Amino acid sequence: MLDIVGRRLRKIDDLDKVKGAGEFVGDIWLRDLLVGKVLRSPYAHARIANIDLGRAGRLAGVYAAVSFEDTPKLLWNPAGFPPLPGAKLTEDQYILCDKARHVGDAVAAVAAMDEDTASEALDLIKVEYEPLPAAFGVEEAMAEGAPLVHTAERNVISYTPIAIGSVEEGFKAADHVFEDRYVTSRVSQCSLEPCGASLASFDASGRLTVWASTQMPYLVRSIVAGAMGMAIGDVRVIKPYVGGGFGSRLGAVNEPICALLARVAGRPVRLQYSRDESFIATESRHPIIFELKTGVQKDGTFTARQMKAIIDAGAYATRTPGFAVPVCRWFLGVYRTPHAQFEGYSVYTNTVPSGAYRGYGNPQAMFAVESQVDDIAASLGLDPLEVRERNHLCKGEVYAFNGLPIESCGFHEVIARGKESIGWEEKRGRANRGDGSKRYGVGMGFMMHVSNAMPKTCETSGAMIKINEDGSANLVYSNSDCGQGSATVLTQVAAQELGLRFGDVRISRVADTDVAPYDVGSHASRQTYSGGNVVRKAAREARKKLMALAAKLLEASADDLEVGDGRVWVKGSPERATSVAEIARLAHFARVPGEGSQIIGIASEEPPGNPPTYAAQFAEVEVDTETGVVRVLSFAAAHDVGKAINPTLVEGQIEGAVQQGIGYALTENLVIDQSTGKPLNGNLQDYRLLGTVDMPKIVSILVEVPSETGPFGAKSAGESGQVPTAAAIGNAIYDAIGIRLHEIPFTPEAVLAALRNKGRPL
Numbered sequence: 001m002l003d004i005v006g007r008r009l010r011k012i013d014d015l016d017k018v019k020g021a022g023e024f025v026g027d028i029w030l031r032d033l034l035v036g037k038v039l040r041s042p043y044a045h046a047r048i049a050n051i052d053l054g055r056a057g058r059l060a061g062v063y064a065a066v067s068f069e070d071t072p073k074l075l076w077n078p079a080g081f082p083p084l085p086g087a088k089l090t091e092d093q094y095i096l097c098d099k100a101r102h103v104g105d106a107v108a109a110v111a112a113m114d115e116d117t118a119s120e121a122l123d124l125i126k127v128e129y130e131p132l133p134a135a136f137g138v139e140e141a142m143a144e145g146a147p148l149v150h151t152a153e154r155n156v157i158s159y160t161p162i163a164i165g166s167v168e169e170g171f172k173a174a175d176h177v178f179e180d181r182y183v184t185s186r187v188s189q190c191s192l193e194p195c196g197a198s199l200a201s202f203d204a205s206g207r208l209t210v211w212a213s214t215q216m217p218y219l220v221r222s223i224v225a226g227a228m229g230m231a232i233g234d235v236r237v238i239k240p241y242v243g244g245g246f247g248s249r250l251g252a253v254n255e256p257i258c259a260l261l262a263r264v265a266g267r268p269v270r271l272q273y274s275r276d277e278s279f280i281a282t283e284s285r286h287p288i289i290f291e292l293k294t295g296v297q298k299d300g301t302f303t304a305r306q307m308k309a310i311i312d313a314g315a316y317a318t319r320t321p322g323f324a325v326p327v328c329r330w331f332l333g334v335y336r337t338p339h340a341q342f343e344g345y346s347v348y349t350n351t352v353p354s355g356a357y358r359g360y361g362n363p364q365a366m367f368a369v370e371s372q373v374d375d376i377a378a379s380l381g382l383d384p385l386e387v388r389e390r391n392h393l394c395k396g397e398v399y400a401f402n403g404l405p406i407e408s409c410g411f412h413e414v415i416a417r418g419k420e421s422i423g424w425e426e427k428r429g430r431a432n433r434g435d436g437s438k439r440y441g442v443g444m445g446f447m448m449h450v451s452n453a454m455p456k457t458c459e460t461s462g463a464m465i466k467i468n469e470d471g472s473a474n475l476v477y478s479n480s481d482c483g484q485g486s487a488t489v490l491t492q493v494a495a496q497e498l499g500l501r502f503g504d505v506r507i508s509r510v511a512d513t514d515v516a517p518y519d520v521g522s523h524a525s526r527q528t529y530s531g532g533n534v535v536r537k538a539a540r541e542a543r544k545k546l547m548a549l550a551a552k553l554l555e556a557s558a559d560d561l562e563v564g565d566g567r568v569w570v571k572g573s574p575e576r577a578t579s580v581a582e583i584a585r586l587a588h589f590a591r592v593p594g595e596g597s598q599i600i601g602i603a604s605e606e607p608p609g610n611p612p613t614y615a616a617q618f619a620e621v622e623v624d625t626e627t628g629v630v631r632v633l634s635f636a637a638a639h640d641v642g643k644a645i646n647p648t649l650v651e652g653q654i655e656g657a658v659q660q661g662i663g664y665a666l667t668e669n670l671v672i673d674q675s676t677g678k679p680l681n682g683n684l685q686d687y688r689l690l691g692t693v694d695m696p697k698i699v700s701i702l703v704e705v706p707s708e709t710g711p712f713g714a715k716s717a718g719e720s721g722q723v724p725t726a727a728a729i730g731n732a733i734y735d736a737i738g739i740r741l742h743e744i745p746f747t748p749e750a751v752l753a754a755l756r757n758k759g760r761p762l
Contacts (some may be wrong), residue, residue: 002186002496003496003564003565004180004492004493004495004496004502005492005493005494005496005645006643006644006645006646006647006712007502007641007644007646008647008648009488009492009502009646009648010488010756011485011487011615011649011724012450012488012491012507013241013367013481013487013509014208016241016509017327018239019426019647021747023241024193024197024213024240024241024242024243024274024398025082025197025198025199025211025212025213025240025270026193026197026269026270026272027240028199028211028285030199030268030528031268031443032267032268032287033267033268033269033270033380034063034064034111034112034113034198034261034265034268034269034270035111035112035113035114035115035117035118035269035270036109036110036111036257036258036261036269036270036271037109037110037112037115037118037119037121037271038106038107038108038109038120038122038257038271038273038277038281039102039106039107039108039109039110039122039125039127039495040103040104040105040106040107040277040280040281041097041102041103041104041107041129042099042129042131042678043100043103043131043640043677044101044102044103044134044136044350044351044676044677044678045099045100045101045102045131045132045133045134045147045149045350045677046100046129046130046131046132047098047099047129047130047132048068048097048098048099048100048107048127048128048129049068049128049129049130050126050127050128051067051068051107051108051125051126051128052065052125052126052127052638053065053066053125053126053659055106055125056110056121056122056123056124057119057121057125058254059112059121059124060117060119061112061113061114061158062110062111062112062113062117062118062121063111063112063264063265063266064109064110064111064115064261064264064265064269064414065108065110065121065125066108066109066110066112066260066261066264067096067107067108067109068094068096068097068098069105070096070229070260070264071094071095071096071260071506072095072228072229072260073094073202073225074181074227074228074229074506075091075092075093075094075257075324076087076091076093076094076095076226076732077090077091077092077093077223077251077318077319078093078223078251078252078253078283078316078318078680079250079317079318079319079355080216080219080220080222080223080250080646081126081250082130082535083472086144087333087383087669089317089319089322090207090317090318090321090699092150092156092159092317093221093316095227095256095257095260095347096108096109096229096257096260096262099146100278101149101150101315101316102314102315102350102351102352102353102376102677102724103280103352103676103677103679104277104280104352104482104679105315105644106257106281107127107216108122108125108127109257109260109261109271110122110125110261111261111264111265111267112243112261112268112275119511122295123343124461126524130647131244132147133147134147134350134677135147135348135349135350136348136349136350136351136674136677137312137349137627137674138287138289138311138312138345138347138674139289139310139348140312140349140513141155141349142155142156142310142345142347143153145396147210147350149315149348149349150348151352152579154684155320155347155349155486156345156347156348156490157313157317157342157345157346157347157348157349157452158320158321158345158346159321159326159343159345159346160324160325160328160342160343160344160345160346161341161342161343161344161520162325162328162332162340162341162342162344163340163341163342164332164337164338164339164340165304165338165339165340166339167305167306167339167340167341168200169304169306169339170295170304170305170338170339170635171293171295171303171304172342173295173297173303173304174295174296174297174303174304175296175297175298176296176297176298176379176380177293177294177295177296177346177550178292178293178294178295178372178375178376178379179291179293179295179376180291180292180368180371180372180742181289181290181292181634181742182290182292182362182368182371182742182743183287183289183290183742183743183744184287184288184290184313184363184364184367184368184743184744185285185287185289185664185668185669185670185743185744185745186284186286186287186288186352186669186670186672187284187285187357187663187664187668187669187670187685188248188278188279188285188668188670189244189245189246189247189248189284189357189358189457190278190286190287190684190689191243191244191245191246191248191482192243192244192276193213193243193244194272194273194274194277194278194279194482194548195213195249195253195273195278195282196213196253196254196273196278196281196282196522196569197212197213197253197254197271197272197273198210198211198212198253198254198255198258198271199258199268199269199270199271200212200255200258200259200261200262200268200269200271201262201268201269201318202262202263202266202614203265205634206234206689207234207235207236208224208228208230208235208236208262208263209232209235209237209238209258209652210224210235210237210238210255210258210454211237211238211239211240211369211665212237212239212255212479213239213240213242213243213253214237214242214249214251214252214253214255214521215242215245215247215249215250215480215481215482215521215522215523216236216249216250216251216480216520216521216522216523217238217239217512217513217521218513218518218519218520218521219250219251219520219521220237220251220252220255221235221236221237221513222435223251223252223255224237224252224255224256224259226238227252227256227259228256228259228260228263230659232703234398235513236511236512236513236514237509237513238510238512238513239478239479239480239510239511239512239513240510240745241509241510242481242482242483243482243483244381244482244483245371245482245483246358246482246524246660247355247356247357247358247360247523248278248282248283248355248356248357249482250319250355250356250523251296251318251319252478253273253282254271254273254281257271257279258270258271261492262382264740265664268660268742272535274682275683276676276682279352279354279670279682279683279687279698280352280679280682281352282355282652283314283318283352283353283354283355283356284314284352284353284354284355284357284670285354285357285363286311286312286313286320286323286354286355286361286364287312287760288309288310288311288312288327288361288364288365289309289310290307290308290309290364290365290368291307291308292305292306292307292308292368292369292372293305293732294306294372294376296376296380298380299380299390299698300376300377300380300382300386300387300390300391300494301389301391301610302336302392303333303339304336304337304338304340305331305332305335305336305337305340305341305683306340306341306342307331307333307341307342307343307344307368308342308344308345309324309327309328309342309343309344309345309365309647310345310347310483311323311324311327311345311346311347311352312347312349312354313343313347313348313349313350313354314347314348314349314351314352314353314354315332315348315350315351315353316348316353317346317348318353318355319355320354320355320389321346321362323346323361323513324342324344324346325344326360326362326456327344327361327364327365328342328344328400329400329402330361330362330365330369331365331369331502332400332456332634333393333399333400333448333612334369334392334393334446335352335369335373335388335391335392335393335395335446335447336391336393337391346478347729348741349485350569350677351405351672351677352412352670352672352679354606356523358402358580358657358660358717358718358719358722359449359719359720359722359723360523360524361532362447362449362719362723363642363661363664363722363723363724363725363726364444365445366445366723366724366726366727367727367730367744368446369725369727370446370447370714370724370728370731371730371731371742372548372725372741373387373388373729374443374502374731375734375740378734383442384444385419385424385444387414387605388415388446392404392411392446392728393406393409393448394409394411394445395407395408395409396460399448399612401611402450402454402455402456402610403455404609404610405654406611406612407609407611407660407707407708407709408611408640408706408707408708408715409612409614409640409644409707410613410614410640410703410705411446411640411704413612413638413705414446414614414615414639414640414701414703415446415615415616415638415639415642417440417616417636417638417701417703418444418616418617418618418637418638419616419618420703421443421636421638421699421701422442422444422445422618422619422620422634422635422636423442423509423620424442424444424618425630427441427442427620428439428441428442428735429735431735431736431738435590436622437624437626437627438622438623438625439622439623439625439736439737440620440621440622440623440633440734440736441620441621441623441732441733441734441735441737442618442619442620442621442735442738443618443619443621443727443728443730443731443732443733443734443735444616444617444619444724444731445537445616445617445723445724445725445726445727445731446614446615446724447614447615447720447723447724448612448614449524449612449613449716449719449720449723450524450525450610450612450716451524451526451528451530451607451609451610451611451612451613451710451715452524452525452529452530452607452610452612452716453523453524453528453608453715454606454607456521457520458589458606459481459520459524459526459530459606459607460518460519460520460605460606461519461520461521461530461531461533461534461604461605461606461607462477462478462516462517462534462602462603462605463475463476463477463517463534463535463537463538463602463603463604464477464516464517464530464601464602464603465494465535465538465539465541465542465600465601466542466598466599466600466601467498467542467546467580467584467587467599467600467601468584469581469584469585469587469588469589470581470584470585471500471504471566471579471580471581471582471584471585472496472500472504472505472506473495473498473500473504473505473506473509473510473542473584474505474506474507475490475491475494475505475506475508475535475538476508476515476516476517477490477507477508477516477519477531477535477551478507478511478512478513478516478519479507479509479510479511479516479520480482480511480521480522481522481527482518482522484527484652484653484718485646485648485652485653486522486527486528486531487507487509488646488649489527489528489532489645489646489649490507490531490532490535491505491506491507492645492646493532493534493535493536493539493645493711493712494507494535494538494539496712496739497535497536497539498539498542498543498546498563499542499543499562499563499564499566499567500565500566501565501566501567501579501581502534503593512734517602517604518604519531519534524718525613525716525718525719525720525721526607526716527715527718528645528710528711528714528715528716528717528718529607529611529707529711529715529716530607532645532710532711532712532714533607533608533709533710533711534603534604534605535603535711536711537601537603537605538601538602538603540601540603541601541602541603542599542600542601543563543597544558544601545587545597545600545601546563546580546583546599547561547563547568547571549586549587549597549599550563550568550578550583551614553578553583553586553744554568554576554577554578556570556576563706565581566579566580566581567579568569568583579719583599584599584719585657588600604689607709607710608709609707609709611642611708611709611710611711611715611753612715613639613641613642613715613716613717613720613723614639614640614703614705615637615638615639615640615641615720615723616638616724617635617636617637617638617658617724617725617728618635618636618637618638619632619634619635619725619728619729619731619732620632620633620635620665620696620732621729622736622737623733623734623736623737623751625737627748627752628747628748628749628750628751628752628755629697629748629751630666630729630733630746630748630751631681632662632666632695632729632732633695633696634696634697634699635658635662635696635697635699635728636698636699637654637655637658637698637699637700637721637722638701638703639654639700639701639702639703639714639717639720640704640705641703641714641715641716641717642704642705642707642710642713642715643704643706643707643712643713643714643715644704644708644714644717645704645711646713647702650700650717651700651702653700653717653718653721654700654717654720655700655719655721656721657718657719657720657721657722657725658698658722658725659690659695659698660722660723660725661722661723661724661725662690662694662695662725662729663688663689663690663694663725664719664726664744664745664747665726665730665744665745666688666690666724666727666729666745666746666747667688667689667690667745667747668689668690668745669681669744669745670682671746672686681746684686708736712713726744730748731743732745733746733751737751737755738756739754739758740754741754
């Protein structure tokens with residue numbers, strides 16, 4: 001019986017955060033701590049003809065002033081994904097740039113006694129730039145004779161072709177062929193703690209400790225070591241509390257710059273980016289242009305599907321060359337397709353580098369795919385749900401993302417629950433149910449997502465559990481909780497497996513690469529599934545030792561014992577019992593030669609599988625045909641999560657992701673000036689994040705179709721809430737005004753322009 005897993009327990013770090021006791025990078029103080037600041041390029045593309053650090057370096061209170069000449073001259077990549085053996089990331093940047101490739105590129109840095117002195121030092125640095133021609137859009141950058149962002153002959157970093165069957169044969173078999181173009185926007189993750197916060201300190205032996213606001217401590221360790229020319233063992237990374245990740249903190253951000261400043265200054269340095277810096281100096285979501293072609297039979301069955309994706313990498317490769325592969329897998333993963341073809345182009349531009357953001361290409365791909373599915377249904381006179389029903393992958397079929405058979409499938413359940421919640425039958429096709437200029441519609445979007453990144457990358461996890469002499473337990477894990485509550489969930493998993501009370505298990509609040517076993521970190525919705533499995537495995541190992549000792553104490557077979565609520569007893573004889581505390585005390589202090597043993601469980605593993613999670617989201621919108629304003633009136637998100645370890649935290653993940661998805665659909669877009677490359681709205685005043693008052697009522701519906709390999713049946717939930725949101729809203733707008741919007745965000749200007757053009761691509 002599950003008495004801890006499945007309960008709505010409060011997050012273990014809630015009180016720390018509401019009381020201001022939680023320690024973030026900005027709260028850490030060391031003796032002689034300096035403040036770091038970065039000088040950034042005002043040009044999108046420029047040669048650095050000369051840089052004079054002299055006056056800045058001589059300013060009283062300045063301990064370091066560095067530029068490219070002071071770096072180790074080692075190319076590196078901040079992405080940090082643990083590639084499969086033989087794979088290699090594109091390394092194309094230095095700690096400080098040798099040439100400015102985007103507005104905001106890091107040209108120089110200083111470390112000073114306080115923030116004012118550091119700012120004054122930046123003002124004293126003199127840089128002579130030679131502006132160069134620049135390319136700001138992917139199609140411009142791909143054109144013959146385009147300005148080259150790097151030294152390669154073309155701006156195309158990589159070309160990714162993937163084919164299944166023969167699309168030519170598939171299109172021949174089709175009764176209808178649909179071709180469309182979709183465009184997605186560049187958006188920022190905007191976590192509460194601005195991205196880019198680190199503190200670096202060298203000890204007397206030259207060993208480096210970095211406090212990093214990161215989702216992946218072990219990967220930051222290897223990245224910093226590589227960029228600084230150090231051995232991995234000479235770098236220690238500690239992750240304190242983190243104020244939100246959403247993909248922005250995968251790999252390194254400013255840790256190498258901070259480490260360089262600390263090395264030159266000979267004192268610890270903290271480098272913390274401002275909110276405005278996070279818009280121009282950290283990675284944002286990839287903008288993508290999709291060309292989508294689908295062949296269908298009269299009954300809605302797909303015969304062939306073809307996608308071309310042109311992906312904007314920005315000024316540096318980061319993770320973009322490999323990013324086309326998951327985009328393709330999202331495209332192929334949802335619906336059964338006997339013939340398919342994908343072409344992915346990853347392209348340099350002189351813009352802010354692109355990177356991970358919740359969903360990792362799936363929100364972009366599903367906006368295109370799910371929009372076209374609705375158009376196909378409308379053209380054929382079919383219900384959009386019927387077309388999805390006819391084509392979706394079922395249990396036992398192979399999921400294209402990872403090549404593994406689908407072990408559990410909640411398609412029917414999420415569709416049925418979401419449809420009922422939104423009132424699909426009553427509201428669909430009734431655009432004129434209001435007055436005046438208002439039109440109303442409902443729409444939906446479907447998706448599948450993953451529970452880790454296997455087999456695309458290595459997904460190693462590690463955990464250790466030790467039972468203390470009083471019967472409590474410590475879970476030692478590379479805790480990459482960024483606010484989502486994974487530390488609480490893993491504690492619940494450990495307590496359930498050990499048979500202890502929830503409050504008797506303590507998880508390390510920080511991640512420390514000198515202490516915790518290796519773990520990839522928080523990405524690809526992996527914490528509950530991958531982390532939960534390895535924690536359960538370590539707990540099972542500790543429990544096995546616990547029961548062996550209990551068997552001796554109770555003079556019974558270990559197979560005849562049960563454990564729960566901190567007690568061990570003989571099945572059928574509850575009076576023959578002892579406490580876990582007593583067993584642990586004897587294990588520590590019995591002093592039996594050769595037998596005394598602490599109770600410790602250690603586990604390390606690749607995840608046993610990668611079960612997909614399913615979601616169907618339904619939106620009801622109001623469109624004002626006079627102003628173009630779109631309001632989301634209600635929203636239902638039905639998600640198959642396998643087993644909700646903590647339902648409250650899962651609902652919170654879904655609702656937060658939906659809020660981000662609504663912003664992605666309606667307002668958010670980091671606008672680049674096409675003449676200068678400068679972001680025009682790189683601040684919270686102009687960026688148009690949606691707040692609580694902008695949100696509709698969101699109904700989170702948890703569907704539990706257990707995974708055969710997940711901890712207690714659990715699958716993922718962290719990213720899926722944002723994946724189909726924009727498509728659901730776009731389809732609802734189509735239901736309201738009968739016009740398809742092919743580009744996000746759906747701003748009032750875009751809606752009015754579409755109404756004037758009657759939906760023709762602008």
